[in-house]
Amino acid sequence: xxxxxxxxxxxxxRAEFARRLDELAADDLVLLxxxxxxxxxxxxxxxxxxxxxxxxxxxxxxxSVIGPRDVVGRLGGDEFAVVCAGMSxxxxxxxxxxxxxRAVRVPLIANGLRLTVxxxxxxxxxxxxxxxAILARRADEALYLAKxxxxxxxxxxx
Numbered sequence: 001x002x003x004x005x006x007x008x009x010x011x012x013x014r015a016e017f018a019r020r021l022d023e024l025a026a027d028d029l030v031l032l033x034x035x036x037x038x039x040x041x042x043x044x045x046x047x048x049x050x051x052x053x054x055x056x057x058x059x060x061x062x063x064s065v066i067g068p069r070d071v072v073g074r075l076g077g078d079e080f081a082v083v084c085a086g087m088s089x090x091x092x093x094x095x096x097x098x099x100x101x102r103a104v105r106v107p108l109i110a111n112g113l114r115l116t117v118x119x120x121x122x123x124x125x126x127x128x129x130x131x132x133a134i135l136a137r138r139a140d141e142a143l144y145l146a147k148x149x150x151x152x153x154x155x156x157x158x
Contacts, residue, residue, distance in 0.1 A: 006074040008052055009059035017073030018132075021083050024071070025132045028088035030125050032097055033136075033143040034062065036078035036104070037118035037151040046113060053110035054117060061106075065099040081139070088127045090156050097121035097154035105152055120146040124157040 004016035012020060021031070036058065043051035055078065062080055063072050070084045084096055104119040122143025126135040138157040146155035 006059075009056055009074050011059050011063070011080070012071060012073035014073065014075045017071065017075065017081055017083075020071045020073075021132050021136070024083055024085045025126075025130045025135075027085045028125075028127045029130070029135075030084040030087045030093035030096065030123060031135050031139045032082040032084070032093065032100065032124075033075075033122045033139040034080040034082065034100055034104075035120050035143055035147060037120055037147075039078040039117050042115055042117065046111070050110045050113065050115075054108065054115060057108050057110070058104055058117065058119075061103040062100055065103045066096065088125055090123070090125050093123040093125050094154055094156055097123050101152050101154060118152040120151065121154045122146050122157065123154060 004013060006013045042054055059074060066072060066082055067084060070082055072080060072082045075081050100121055101119050104117060107114050107116045120143060122139045124135050124138035124142055142155045142157040146153040149155060
């Protein structure tokens with residue numbers, strides 16, 4: 001378990017997430033890359049212990065708004081990813097991204113501090129034949145566009 005999971009959040013780590021993505025690539029899927037907005041100032045102002053509480057809560061919130069067959073992972077730092085198998089509709093992918101944004105931006109309490117972070121989400125839809133590395137690149141490009149479009153934004157890869 002320890003080799004495949006992030007020790008802080010309990011989510012799949014980068015290697016395990018990539019393995020699961022490859023495993024699910026036989027099906028249509030939606031891949032979402034999530035990067036937190038306004039997380040660095042929390043770490044800088046209140047320290048990593050408070051930042052860790054925020055990351056654990058965000059992980060829990062993302063996991064709570066995805067389906068039971070979906071996989072969520074922490075790629076590192078404040079970056080997460082979600083793969084939704086059996087889905088090839090961009091509208092559904094956008095809806096998952098919107099749920100993540102709404103769940104993450106609800107204020108939280110960490111060490112008595114009321115804090116708010118946001119999420120930018122890049123969404124890539126893959127239908128067969130599917131190449132996971134290309135889908136990941138498209139999700140990453142969509143995330144880049146979401147970050148530059150503003151905070152709490154979902155961007156669909158074209």
